[in-house]
Amino acid sequence: EFTILALLLIAFGTGGIKPCVSAFGGDQFKLPEQEKYLGYFFSLFYFSINAGSLISTFLTPILRADVKCFGENSCYSLAFGVPGVLMIISIVFFVAGKRLYIIKNPSGNVLGKVSTCIGHAIMNSWKSKQKREHWLDHADDKYDSNLIEDIKSLLRVLVLFLPLPVFWALFDQQGSRWTFQADRMEQDIGSWTLKADQMQVINPFLILLFIPLFEVVSC
Structure with missing residues (x-):
């Protein structure tokens, strides 16, 4: 029952932050004067997200497997507890800077306007x-x-969304099939052992590699 509750809280939290955080960051810029810096912000923003993902995906399996607690050979409490504490700290920092933010109140109903216009x-x-x-x-x-x-x-952009279910079905294999497969394969790379759940580090690593490259190419 706690697992279901945890999944519901994750869905609620993720659904609340994902559509809002990028728009909130964009609201901090004055357009069109700062349009150039807005582009830099989104690249740096995405870079920072994946840097955090890279670090957590690499370190969390180490905390889980290499630390023993509560009489067990692994320590899931520490692996989940450290990110939990860091999230609380990040919320404190976010709230502390509230007076510095540009907060634009939502106005109108865009979805309603679009729907009625199409109808x-x-x-x-x-x-x-x-x-x-x-x-x-x-x-x-x-x-x-x-x-x-x-x-x-x-409507033209929506066409691009048609293959997305296939993409995400494959993409999300990182957290399931990739890990399951890696757990049954040779994990030693020289003297270092790659843990199965560290396989997910590949995605953020490649993103960190390509963001600066794309920035250079686009400039």
Whole structure:
């Protein structure tokens, strides 16, 4: 029962931070004057996330396997406890800097506007005999042209999401199939032993390697 509760809390916490943290970081910049620095921020932000992921993915298995506690040959309490304490410390630092942040209150209902605009365009396209360049243009009698263009861009981007279930199904094998397979393979690299759950270090390592490269290429 505690496992289910823990998973629910993780889902709640992850669902709360993932869609908000990047937007919150972007809100700290004044556009268009600081647009250049905004790009640097997102690269540094992603780099920092994966640096933390690299360190934790490498060290947590060591704490689990090489430290003995509570009469066991492993110490899961320490492996989970250290990240837990560090998360609490990070929250304290985050809250302490609140007075320095630019906090923009949300306004409007973007999802509602998009949905009603699409619905209005569909209804008008059925009723109208006039042929338009794009079916969404039938909503221009009620909705702003900028919103209509944004929705057109959104629909084009949504096509890219079609293969994402396949990608994530393969990507998430790192935490399950990769670890399961590594646990049944030779793990010694010279005098050093690679623990099975350290296999996940490959992803953040490659990201840290390629972010600076892409920054150089893009410049």
